[in-house]
Amino acid sequence: MTDQEIQQQIYQYFLIEAPELLQTIERDLYQLLSSHSVELVHNLMRNAHTLKGSAASVGRETLKTVAHHLEDVFKSLYDPNIEFDRELSSLLLEGYECLKLPLTAEINGIDYNEAEILDRTADVFARLQAKLGDFFGQEAPVLNSTDLGYDVVAAIFQDSIPEELNQLEVTIAQGDIENIRSTLQQQAEFFLGIAQSYNLSNWENCAQQVLDMLSTDPDDETLVMVLKSP
Template sequence: MSLNPDIRDQAYQFFIEEAQELLQVLESGLLELREDHSTPKVHELMRAAHSIKGGAASVELSAIELLAHRLEDFLKALYSDSVEFDADLESLLLQGYDCLSSPLTEQIESGSYDEEAALLTAEPVFAALEVRLEEALKNADNYIPSSNDLGVDIVSSIFEVDVVQSLEHLQEIVDNPANFDLAEELQGTLDMFAGFAELFNLSGFSDIVQTSQTALSQNPGSVLEIIKVTLADCTIAKDRVLEGDRDRGGEVSSALIELAQSDVSAAFSGDLNTEEFSFDSQDDNLWGSPTTTDPLAEDVFGTIPDAQVVAEDEPVEVAALIDDHNIDDIFGTIPDAQVVAEDEPVEV
């Protein structure tokens, strides 16, 4: 399968360089597994396979992504105390490694690989591993190693590698939006981040993910703007986590909340319907109907009952109207200190 020329870019080169290092980590670790199958060692192997899986997905090497995912599952089963590390298991795991490394090396060296052949070659090896690790695989997803087990801060480890790589990929999408399916790319990243938020119980990070998903659903026409705001929010969240925040893991910005609340694109995409526009109707909207009372006048004078509304030509007794409204209510009370004697000169 040849790689899409549109994504032969910096991301692909980064993946190629990283993949070679990760393959070395896998091979050397598997060869030492019988002597050292501690939790940190198993985690190191699993993380290497996981990183290859994520990198392959980002550059559309789907079969390599699948092979790395399967190998990651088998390595995850090695956390179980029930696994017996012997020569047979070592041999099967090394064969599984070869099923991944061969097509990946072919891709690195030639720029393409035989996807169908890679999957067919791996099928019997992975089937044998499933039989050998059957019991451990059943509970593999239920075991999450603690930081003490691993000898590292797993939250920092995930955010330093996986989250950073995903954010770099989002930045690449922002820089070259024409090369990507924007909605699909964003959704894939959000799915990954949702898993991290749930795994580490980071409610603020989860809020960012959920709000971004809502924004994508509400405003599919504004997906690039949603990616930009999500990238900004998640970058701040990543920094906070790496600084030690293990409670919230970031906060949703007002910009992302706004994108999630309404169809902002519709407000700018519709054309003005001039046929329905009427200056008469606008007069009514702006000034009200002739019988509408000015609210400012109500505040000052109060509301004149209908019975007191007089015809234009009918004489009006001004005194009668004033009698009905206390003069202090209309103009307020003038403090005594401000009353000026009739004959006292006033400085203007």
């Protein structure tokens, strides 16, 4: 399979996955505005994170940027003391529209003005940050099975980790070494955080070894050899 065929296959997968993620985010956001739920916030943040990675894998930097902003905002909504008044609800829906409009255009093969999207995104999310005040930027809490109503560790291994590893596989297939380094760094930090939060010592050791390896700034050939090793 040629590089072009690989890229096309990755993009087709993105076009299949993105509408499902967008629909889920919209559904969960409207439910959250009606009734605050830690599980809904968790799902919103996770799906925005997945969309961010998917957009990055196909080189859609504008979509990646908007999804990243949305993920950061969702991360601020865990606190039960947040009041979802009319202003905050309206701003959250505006933030969602910043993602929905260009992503829907991308899915349907329609051109969109990336500069306008980014300008609108910057404005909406600046107002969201101001509205959220001290809630914005708070670290997401470590949630247990009681909080979410299901086995968190099992869900991580069934959903989050396969998604992250698939993202890494896609990035490796694209062959951009700098992008591979960046993705590997982000995912190792992600796995390390999960491992430390849920006392998964083997995963913690693996993630730390990857970070230690990256800290030595290996040359491209060494990095490729490590990734291809069993």
